[in-house]
Amino acid sequence: xxxxxxxxxxxSVPEGENLVLNCSFTDSAIYNLQWFRQxxxxxxxxLLLIQSSQREQxxxxxxxxxxxxxxxxxxxxxxxxxxDSATYLCAVSQAGTALIFGKGTTLSVSS
Amino acid sequence: GAVVSQHPxxxxxxxxxxxxxxxxxxxxxxxxxxWYRQFPKQSLMLMATSNEGSKATYEQGVEKDKxxxxxxxxxxxxxxxxxxxxxxxxxxxxxxKDILREKLFFGSGTQLSVL
Numbered sequence: 001x002x003x004x005x006x007x008x009x010x011x012s013v014p015e016g017e018n019l020v021l022n023c024s025f026t027d028s029a030i031y032n033l034q035w036f037r038q039x040x041x042x043x044x045x046x047l048l049l050i051q052s053s054q055r056e057q058x059x060x061x062x063x064x065x066x067x068x069x070x071x072x073x074x075x076x077x078x079x080x081x082x083x084d085s086a087t088y089l090c091a092v093s094q095a096g097t098a099l100i101f102g103k104g105t106t107l108s109v110s111s
Numbered sequence: 112g113a114v115v116s117q118h119p120x121x122x123x124x125x126x127x128x129x130x131x132x133x134x135x136x137x138x139x140x141x142x143x144x145x146w147y148r149q150f151p152k153q154s155l156m157l158m159a160t161s162n163e164g165s166k167a168t169y170e171q172g173v174e175k176d177k178x179x180x181x182x183x184x185x186x187x188x189x190x191x192x193x194x195x196x197x198x199x200x201x202x203x204x205x206x207x208k209d210i211l212r213e214k215l216f217f218g219s220g221t222q223l224s225v226l
Contacts, residue, residue: 004154036217043117043204043219089155098145099206099215103154 002027006090006102013080014110021075021105023090028068034099035064035075036089044089048075080109114138115207117218124195125226132190132221134205140185141207145215146178149202158203161188195225 003026013019023033032051036044048057048064050073056065063076077084087106091099114137124130134144142163147155159180160168167180179191188207192199204220 041202041220041222044217046217049214091155093215098157098160099155100157101147101154103152 002030002092002094002100004090004092004100004102006088006105008105009103010106010108012108012110015081017080017109018076018078019080019107021077021088021090021107023073023075023102025071025073025092025100027094028071029094030068031093033064033066033073033090033092035062035073036091038087038089038104040087047088077107080107082109082111085109115205115216115218117205117221119221120219121222121224123224123226126196127194129191129193130195130223132192132203132205132223134188134190134207134218136186136207136209136216139207139209139211139216141188142185142210143208144182144188145206145208146180146188146190147204147206149204155204158190192223195223197225199223200225 005024007022030052034049035047038044050057050066061078066073085108087104089104091101093099116135118133144161146158148158149155157170158173161180161182163182163185169175182188202222205218206215208215
């Protein structure tokens with residue numbers, strides 16, 4: 001059974017710092033991996049989608065990498081801003097169907 | 112871009128009543144929709160997979176008679192929480208699969224509070 005783990009559970013940084021969020025999964029037979037952002041009481045915003053054949057994806061200040069063989073992904077956020085404060089969720093898809101989510105990393109960026 | 116509309120965004124109800132949550136794909140057809148539940152500080156857990164025109168597939172531990180799912184059209188799936196109890200209080204979120212673009216899109220979620 002696929003399990004997704006995110007470390008750390010919470011992270012507080014001052015504005016401007018670069019940071020890395022980690023995600024690991026137990027079954028490397030994934031279809032793709034996604035990083036989402038969730039604001040309190042709100043739905044999900046898809047940040048980056050990495051297909052199983054890809055190594056990384058970039059969008060603005062965000063960069064996500066995928067090492068499928070080792071079951072790991074990282075989300076790198078450059079020059080963090082207070083507006084980046086949210087919970088970041090990692091999720092994997094197997095056979096392109098429902099996603100399996102980690103518990104998330106709650107990020108707080110102080111000004 | 113594709114939009115999934117989920118209503119209501121927040122509902123408060125009395126114990127024993129039923130609550131219906133709608134998930135609608137606005138600009139694409141979705142043969143498959145997924146329903147998730149999220150308790151505070153927990154991850155989103157898949158409850159069931161809803162397929163248009165057929166019975167939903169429920170995950171282990173999810174009571175199908177309590178969480179009724181109807182996917183009557185290619186753009187609408189509903190989740191009805193029957194005889195709601197305080198322990199059903201949670202954040203419910205749906206996602207719809209765009210069959211043409213092979214992508215999943217999420218609704219904005221429903222915060223259910225059962226008193």
